Amino acid sequence: MKVPLSWLKDFVDITIPVEELAHRLTMAGLEVEEITYVGLPMPKSDQRQETKISGIEWEPEKIVVGAVLEVMPHPNADRLVLCRLDDGKEEQIVLTGAPNLYPYKGIGPLPKPIMVAYAKEGAQIYDGHQPGQVLVTLKRAKIRGIDSYSMACSEKELGISDEHSGIIFLDDDAKAGTPLVEYMGDAVLDIAITPNIARDANILGVAREVSALTGASLRQPSFDMVTEGIPIEGSVSIEIREPVLNPRFVLGLIEGIEIKPSPYKIQRRLRLAGMRPINNIVDATNYVMLEIGQPLHAFDYDSLVKRVGGRSPTIITRRAKQNEKLTTLDNVERTLDDFSVMVCDTKGVVSIAGVMGGAETEINEATKSILLEGAAWNYINIRRTLTAQKFSSEAGYRFSRGVHPAMAERGVRRCLEFMRQWAGGKIRKGLVDNYPLPAHDPVVEITTHDVERWLGIRLSSPEIAEILSRLEFSVEINGDTIKAATPDHRMDIGEGVVGMADLMEEIARIYGYERIPETRMSDTLPPQRNNPYHDLEESARDDLVKLGLQEVVTYRMTSPEREVRCFPAGTPLEPRIYLKLANPIISERVVMRQSVLSGVLEAVERNARLQPRLALFEIGPVFLPVEGQLLPDEPRQLVIVLSGPRALPGWQPADTAPMDFFDMKGIIGEFLMGLHLPAPRCETAEHPTYHPGKCARLWLDDQEIGVFGELHPLLKERLELPETPVIAAELNLEAILAAIPQGYVVEGTPAFPPVLEDLAVVVDESLPAERVEMLIRESGGKIVIDVRLFDVYRDDKLGTNKKSLAYSITYQAQDRTLTDDEVAKIRKRIIHKLEEDLGAKLRS
Amino acid sequence: MLSQLEQIEKKALADLESVKNEGSLAEWHVAHLGRNAPIMQVFDKLGQLAKDERPVIGRRANEIKRTLEAAEAERSGQLRQAALSQALQSERLDVTMPGRQVPHGRLHPSTRTLRRIIHIFAEMGFQVYRSHDVETDEYNFQLLNFPPFHPAREMQDSFYMAGDYPKNNPLLLRTHTSPGQIRSMREYASMDPKNPPPIRIVLPGMCYRYEQISARSEIQFNQVEGLAVGEHITFSDLKGTLTDFARRMFGAQVRSRFRAAHFPFTEPSAEMDIECFVCGGMGCPVCKRTGWLEILGCGMVHPVVLQNGGYDPRRFSGYAFGMGSERVAMLIHRIDDIRNFWMNDLRFLEQF
């Protein structure tokens, strides 16, 4: 909300600099997002600006009030005029093209001078002809043969608004020669209003906060009106059908008004606050809304009377029928929902409550009598209506956040009085006030102990009472207890313990968060427990990083099309049942992912051209809807992708061969071993993503933990992947982590030497190497502590479809030095078993 | 005989002078101290000498043998020394050549930052509690004191799930980690509903907001929430804990400040700013010249939320805070575009 400082000062004295004021408000929860200077001197542009600052300052000597004494035609240009202007010291000839001076052209000396904002030679103002705000310095120039060196300014040139269709006509109280900054220099605070301080979405509300924060007293606005008309009784009546939706409806009547522009001061304030002046009547409603927060609606009273054939109109408020139609002021036919509230007369609908009026009863140039509505509405209904109608307005903004019903009457009174002052006419005596559901303003009791328990500060009851009364709570002290009655301008204070919290916030804010000490918790420390799942997942990440893998994190929202890219084109797939977004923001993120691989492969694609070697992993959830369960399962997957040389070429010899299936197998094996899991069982597998000959399924006991392999050549064609083979693994992290033993025991350092021996056997090409190793271990018994395949050799001399596998075997006993005989015996047993079970032949 | 001995010694020492390496030293040894060396032959012949000559010659021969042995040892030492200096001279590396490459991996910056945050709170007794990414409206909003149609909901635009869900409780992607507050409180309270235990937890996790992706906002981001509930938890404790956190996370000198703010699930609520650690509070582009950086939102747990969690607000109080860990990482590492985090360009990731 934009708050002009001059307006704020109507209600509270401000003696601190504007930036200091902005700081205090910001600290108290009214965040000042920007200060726009409109005339007042700006702070010296030092490096630090706690609040963003913009705007213009008016030099007191160079920009002053001027009095236009006569408007004369320009000898050489129809669209320009020459003004004889008194700048307070001497007369100047000022050249201008302002259309609002044309009517005065050539009529001789003006009967009453027109007061304007006069910028002298050398003054800095904004360029009126350029878009946006561009500073220029006024320089002497000849325009169509006439010297021009100064200017009567428009609002745009002075930074008040972007209005540039004419020059400013000041009010009559302006005196020629007064520095303009003295007359109307201002600064506008742009304050972010959070929902809890809806009561502050008006000048008075902010002034109340300033008063509470600085200790300066608040000057209450007057709600008195001069009523010279006959009593209002009988001129209009009100019928409220649903008080819950419309707790209060107040009407006042003023007759004999004249529609014309508002005083310039009012127009300027409206513009600074971000509203467009229309005429004195509309401006009065907007002015009061901005000032005290009560939106108002002005009806043309005579047209209401005419609608019902000259009788006294009855205003009816009711819930709309579902799909009821109304053409609103903006000429849109609107279809309403049954949560919207309508203001009607006996003839039909006249407006959507709190949101927008209908055309027929709107005021116009000829309007003479105003029926002024001030009402209270249920904010939820207003809010839903605004959302449904995709409409927003200043009134809607306030009503949708809650306006206290007490403000309805105050708003009507203050507004009628402004109308009388600005538009003439007579206000009828009294108001028609229907208030079927009086507001309940909670009375909350708190104690000094509560404050200490909550905030950690010890305040006396008078101190607490003082803070609350500065915010207009009525307080009563009874020992340590303070009873605070909520003032009738706010609706955010709850009952009971909720109300206590609401008061705590007010006490803390006004006392000052910065004055509350910093303490370390003295409360009991809860029993300390680990989160084993989290800990294991994090240690899994560490292990993967140690294995040379880079962690990536990809989007958890994706599209089915993106996920299908994990398979070769044309692969027949079972359709996945996705968790779908109802309101996706981009077309490629419409469902929750079920494949982590597709995201990681996208990361591979992104980096393929930039990095020769890729070794990536991601740990993250996939989202699986489960029948009969509200929330989906979110099991975590681990995906690893490798591609490129095993090592980058350097100046020393390096293994630059491309990584392959066995690099991945090595990484997985090492990873699981690091988690103290046994080596997984590997089984040839078929999977559309992978090369049919280079794909394996992994098992831990009888639990499948994932699949890995080299990507299928057809899939590689589909994606923009590196030339080198791409090897991927998709592992079920949940199953892996669940299998990790709680603890593990280790052997001490052996006291006796091991015996190392090599053993090479020739077996069928088709025999999985794993079986040979397993058999060596089995038949060797626990003396065999390590079996390592160190060579695979193929040669025709071995026989067709044969291979030689060479193992290095470590024999070790814990309790003795093994003798040659012992080892020979075990070795013999192993060989025998290999020959017997696998048809292996010892290679000499 | 004696003069013969003198000759032997003289010759041997003269020959030793010309020995230039270990090999010729070995030859010299054979020639002058070996079995058939002249001095050894003198010993062999001792028995043939006259009885009175024997001790004189024998003593002298022994002296000479010791002299030669000492000379040999010295020479050998000299030769080793010379060989070593020569070797050291010739074995010089170009130390400016690159070291051998070690394949390396790194954690994602989000993981690293989450861990640092969690670690600091863990040392204060906060334990990790995790909950779902997909939530119900009830947990994400209603139980946290955001009634339906409440204006505060507009501050957190949500991704809703399409499907046949109850109208008043649709599924959505959590907009913050705060639903974990209710889930954890209910879990703790269920242990002993009459006397619920105190709580001190941190809740890390991915959150989602319906926002245009830009340099400043992402549709997914990690948040770390903290929650402390007990019978004596105060706003001053909140300030103390978070100020300690800021000092450990951003630097021992960093000052913090707390501004009043609004979140429906805390009251009083605050935003914590830290003094800009880039410019020391003097104003710079990182802090947009304000001298302060917004770090997190926090506040005392709202009584309605305590109640919904199973903790009686008249007896218990608590505080909660939440921060975006990517934002924290961005400040620490001066990253000016949040999109870097999920782009997974290794040129970015490898710098962490």
Ligand SMILES: [Zn+2]
């Ligand atoms: Zn800075």
